[in-house]
Amino acid sequence: MGEEVLLRARGVRKSFGNVEVLKGIDLDVRQGQVVSLIGASGSGKTTFLRCVNLLEEHDGGEILLDGDPIGYRMEGGKRRRLSEAKVSAQRARIGMVFQQFNLFPHLTAEGNIMLGLTKVLGKGAAEARDIAGHWLERVGLAERRGYYPYQLSGGQQQRVAIARAVAMQPRLLLFDEVTSALDPELVAEVLGVMQKLAESGMTMLLVSHEMLFVRDVSDRVVFLDGGQVAQAGPPKEVFGNPESERLRSFLGRMHGIFGQIA
Template sequence: MTGTLLEISDLHKRYGNVEVLKGVDFTMNQGEVISIIGSSGSGKTTMLRCINMLEDFQGGTIRIDGQEIGYDSAGGVRRRKKEKDIARQRALTGMAFQQFNLFPHMTAAGNVMLGLTKVRRMSRDEARAVAEKWLDRVGLLSRVDHYPGQLSGGQQQRVAIARAIAMNPKLMLFDEVTSALDPELVNEVLQVIKGLAADGMSMLLVTHEMRFAYETSARVVFMNQGRIGEQGNPREMFHRPQTERLAEFLKNSTFN
């Protein structure tokens, strides 16, 4: 693990008059696996969506690998970057969502290949080889030519993860990737993420799977009402929370 990969400074995000992020400060090193926990509405998903510019934000800075994301703030004046530059910066991150967002008319391989051919400009043969490599990595080599409708929810989510990772991002973002799955399918997706963590991939995960966060994360961040309420080693945080709010949250969670 070397160097700072992600740096968030005084991040503010509003929807109209409602301030969702109220000055978030956060850094992450290369190779770290960090879980973000907290109640619904605490700003977890919004922070992830700001990191890869699916959401604009009104104040603060986000830097990935030293690059300021989304805006230029030289000379104290803040300007949104051009769309082509934002699109290029989005490639620094890969994101897996609650919903799988697969194209139903494309096979598993076709879904993974799309970004490789359209964005990375790979040949179809090269893209197919990369797609097969990552589908194999998530345990789906035997399903490469299956359509989403022929796959279980857990298998579809694993295709979505393979699609994001195949683009070779510097940072993977996971937004509650198990929340839309039936309970018996959750573990197969979590095992894939654990394997990627073991490989040293840099990952930021919004999750309600407390046991998973406890076992897999180098660090846990607890968000509370648009701010970071507490962060640290999962063992320290889960067994000796420093704030009343985190203690209350954990008491009401499924962690035991």
């Protein structure tokens, strides 16, 4: 694993009205790392991911990808929003897979993957089709390339969504509770794809309530509490030696598996 810091967040703040959701988040993700964000609902996990991917505008602090500030530049001591063209170019370097699959219903599995390759990366149809086929095979859906979303199970749709994100060759891949909308029997197939991506060296920042998976796949785990980093470290340290009652209580509520994790 390289030592290069791919994603660096310093003092990231975000409010919605009078509610401060992120209260100064500091976080590093190194090249090839898998970093998992855990915490109770409302702790700021998804909001932070959305700030990284420019789906939300953070109010303060700085987020850098490859040393390049995301969304803004500091000029004369003030933050200035980048042009939409530059923001789009930055967003293309970050892939994101959502809780809901967000597939286009009028496009096949292959078509959903090809769309970004042709419209954003400017690839020809033949090349985009080859890339789509490659990634559909990688996620175990080569025989479903001509199927529409309504013809696929939830787990299959999520695997298409993952293939679509990875096909764009992002520098960083974000996962936001990607198994939460799935029936329990479909969770394993999606987690299996994510496990293989992690093993291949993909840099990943993920939010998940699948604690056993987080323990097994992560290089680093970050526990958010009330919009702040309450504890961070290797999985063995975070799960085996929780420093606060809040973390111990959170782990104890996660399907009663605290004993298994520790």
